[in-house]
Amino acid sequence: MNISPLQIGNLAIPFPVCLAPMSGYTKRPFRVICRRYHCGLVFTEVTNANAIARRAKRTMHFLESAPEERPIAAHIYGANADSLAGAAEVIESLGTFDLIDINCGCPVPKITRKGAGVVLMRDPEKLRDILQAVSSAVSIPVTVKTRTGISQNQCNISEVAHAVEEGGASAIFLHARVADAEHSGPVDLDMLKRIKQERTIPIIGNGGISEPEHASHMLRETGVDGVMVGQAAIGNPWIFDAIHCHLTGRSYRPPSSDERYGVIVEHLHQLHELIELGERSRKRKRTRGNPELAACRRFRAHLVKYLSGIPGWRHGWSEPMEARTVDGTLAAVRAALGARPE
Numbered sequence: 001m002n003i004s005p006l007q008i009g010n011l012a013i014p015f016p017v018c019l020a021p022m023s024g025y026t027k028r029p030f031r032v033i034c035r036r037y038h039c040g041l042v043f044t045e046v047t048n049a050n051a052i053a054r055r056a057k058r059t060m061h062f063l064e065s066a067p068e069e070r071p072i073a074a075h076i077y078g079a080n081a082d083s084l085a086g087a088a089e090v091i092e093s094l095g096t097f098d099l100i101d102i103n104c105g106c107p108v109p110k111i112t113r114k115g116a117g118v119v120l121m122r123d124p125e126k127l128r129d130i131l132q133a134v135s136s137a138v139s140i141p142v143t144v145k146t147r148t149g150i151s152q153n154q155c156n157i158s159e160v161a162h163a164v165e166e167g168g169a170s171a172i173f174l175h176a177r178v179a180d181a182e183h184s185g186p187v188d189l190d191m192l193k194r195i196k197q198e199r200t201i202p203i204i205g206n207g208g209i210s211e212p213e214h215a216s217h218m219l220r221e222t223g224v225d226g227v228m229v230g231q232a233a234i235g236n237p238w239i240f241d242a243i244h245c246h247l248t249g250r251s252y253r254p255p256s257s258d259e260r261y262g263v264i265v266e267h268l269h270q271l272h273e274l275i276e277l278g279e280r281s282r283k284r285k286r287t288r289g290n291p292e293l294a295a296c297r298r299f300r301a302h303l304v305k306y307l308s309g310i311p312g313w314r315h316g317w318s319e320p321m322e323a324r325t326v327d328g329t330l331a332a333v334r335a336a337l338g339a340r341p342e
């Protein structure tokens, strides 16, 4: 397939396959690993614009990134043009981000209660004003991640995308499901195709890509400029490599056990370090100040996916999921990897 770089404003992304923002998952260690395996663009976890505009210390911690992650988008939420523009200025001043992405598709109450996330789809004019304020506040590209609608009866992405383009956004990341469907179920390729035809800014399609063939299918059937992978990357950062091979006509070699183990070690150690640094400024009651335990617990959602990718993995095997220390977790993973049938 003929693959073009993804051009978002002044930013050229050589390989047009991105990692979707996922709260609780897309922290720095995982983003670094995905970038290494041909992921073209990563996003921070969703971060509160009001708090960024105030440079709240705890929130600024979410915006820490590593040079090897670039290009990276700061993914933010808010409902007020001034605070979103203020946050954008702060983000640009850090000098570590390549674009600013506004969340316009998240249905979780923590965000919608504030009039942000998918609620912004209800008022395309307000969204246009927000985009105008934010894109005139910064020189890096501003984008929007959104949905096809709030529900099947409220599919207004056509008006929303028009307003977003009018407001000066440089691209739209379009999760082709309505917000009511959350993160599963059929993906509306017809709508992706329609929005791509209606708009001139790049459209990046998202939803349901769990195999390399799904990526080529979405690109071919809809004409979108790039694609974005979410859940299928959890525990499988190699999916970007697999998609890269598939789209460029090369043969793909899945990770060996050693490589898989190496990535697990790196991911868990880096997560532990990140949480330790973060907890110096936030006293977390739930872990009673034990960042190692917090890291092991947070890592379990990744680990179960890393392990389920191994042929012959026994799903009932619980030791790696119950360990309370980094060394204990890794020892249990080694035992499991060594003991599994080849």
Ligand SMILES: Cc1cc2nc3c(=O)[nH]c(=O)nc-3n(C[C@H](O)[C@H](O)[C@H](O)COP(=O)(O)O)c2cc1C
Pocket: 020, 021, 022, 023, 024, 025, 045, 046, 103, 104, 105, 106, 145, 175, 183, 206, 207, 208, 209, 228, 229, 230, 231, 232
């Ligand atoms: C656990 C989880 C957290 C997510 N958090 C966000 C988020 O903070 N912002 C956002 O725009 N989308 C979020 N999403 C949606 C994903 O970015 C993506 O649009 C969705 O998972 C569809 O892609 P997929 O079918 O490839 O997983 C989240 C999805 C999951 C599963």
